[in-house]
Amino acid sequence: MHRSPSRLTESGKAFADDHPGSLGIAISEAVETAAQDPATKYALGSVLNHVLLHQTVIGQEAVLQLAKAGEDSVDLVVGCAGGGSNFAGLAFPFLREKLAGRLSPRVLAVEPSSCPTLTRGEYRYDFGDTAGLTPLMKMHTLGHDFVPSPIHAGGLRYHGMAPLVSHVVDQGLVEATALHQRECFEAAIEFARTQGVVPAPEASHALAQVRREALAAREAGTSPVIVVGLSGHGLLELGAYEAFLAGRLEDDPLSDDDLAEALRGVPAVG
Numbered sequence: 001m002h003r004s005p006s007r008l009t010e011s012g013k014a015f016a017d018d019h020p021g022s023l024g025i026a027i028s029e030a031v032e033t034a035a036q037d038p039a040t041k042y043a044l045g046s047v048l049n050h051v052l053l054h055q056t057v058i059g060q061e062a063v064l065q066l067a068k069a070g071e072d073s074v075d076l077v078v079g080c081a082g083g084g085s086n087f088a089g090l091a092f093p094f095l096r097e098k099l100a101g102r103l104s105p106r107v108l109a110v111e112p113s114s115c116p117t118l119t120r121g122e123y124r125y126d127f128g129d130t131a132g133l134t135p136l137m138k139m140h141t142l143g144h145d146f147v148p149s150p151i152h153a154g155g156l157r158y159h160g161m162a163p164l165v166s167h168v169v170d171q172g173l174v175e176a177t178a179l180h181q182r183e184c185f186e187a188a189i190e191f192a193r194t195q196g197v198v199p200a201p202e203a204s205h206a207l208a209q210v211r212r213e214a215l216a217a218r219e220a221g222t223s224p225v226i227v228v229g230l231s232g233h234g235l236l237e238l239g240a241y242e243a244f245l246a247g248r249l250e251d252d253p254l255s256d257d258d259l260a261e262a263l264r265g266v267p268a269v270g
């Protein structure tokens with residue numbers, strides 16, 4: 001196993017040793033390695049539409065579990081979105097139910113304010129990796145050479161978004177919002193204390209948004225049924241929790257200038 005950017009590929013060597021890396025760079029390194037070795041195959045873990053569909057087992061089970069629990073309505077479905085796979089895996093079966101008129105939830109994707117692909121990116125063709133080795137995909141993008149600040153939700157540090165997730169956001173079927181990491185860690189700690197599960201920093205984005213929604217509902221005197229995706233545990237991320245509790249974590253929103261600069265790298269198509 002090697003950290004990215006590594007010294008083993010041309011895509012990795014293009015960056016300095018202390019570079020914070022990104023999912024886009026790691027994908028370039030993996031594609032480059034696989035392309036040069038006939039015995040090596042590369043399977044992308046997120047972003048591509050078939051990966052999203054594969055993960056819909058999550059939402060299909062959730063729909064059945066709610067029915068079994070006697071819930072005949074769902075008001076809100078929330079997941080974090082990096083490349084889009086856990087979000088779509090949970091949300092798409094609920095969207096199916098919504099489009100068929102059987103359920104009518106709001107569906108909401110949550111991303112980091114420092115990597116706000118759906119909320120501030122442009123919907124256009126771009127590469128899925130930093131070096132431009134993948135085919136072009138129509139998606140929300142911050143620009144394939146955008147390097148997100150090194151927040152702890154590493155799995156959300158991706159410049160693009162799966163084309164199917166981008167499409168349903170573009171169609172208005174799914175809402176998107178962006179949160180800062182300190183609010184997410186606060187919500188994650190509250191979740192760990194009340195539920196006994198330490199969430200992954202990625203999942204904490206969904207939990208923080210759900211906390212907002214639940215508090216607003218309490219204020220309004222309503223009791224919505226909310227489904228939230230807990231995309232992973234945080235037991236390998238205790239250093240991030242330690243940094244948060246020691247007051248060392250910063251919020252690092254993307255500036256308009258940095259966004260405009262990153263978008264300049266998106267290829268002109270058509």
Ligand SMILES: Cc1ncc(COP(=O)(O)O)c(C=O)c1O
Nearest residue numbers: 046082083084085086155202232
């Ligand atoms: C725990 C966790 N949640 C969410 C994600 C985001 O990926 P995706 O948007 O494909 O679900 C990752 C990615 O590595 C992850 O590790």
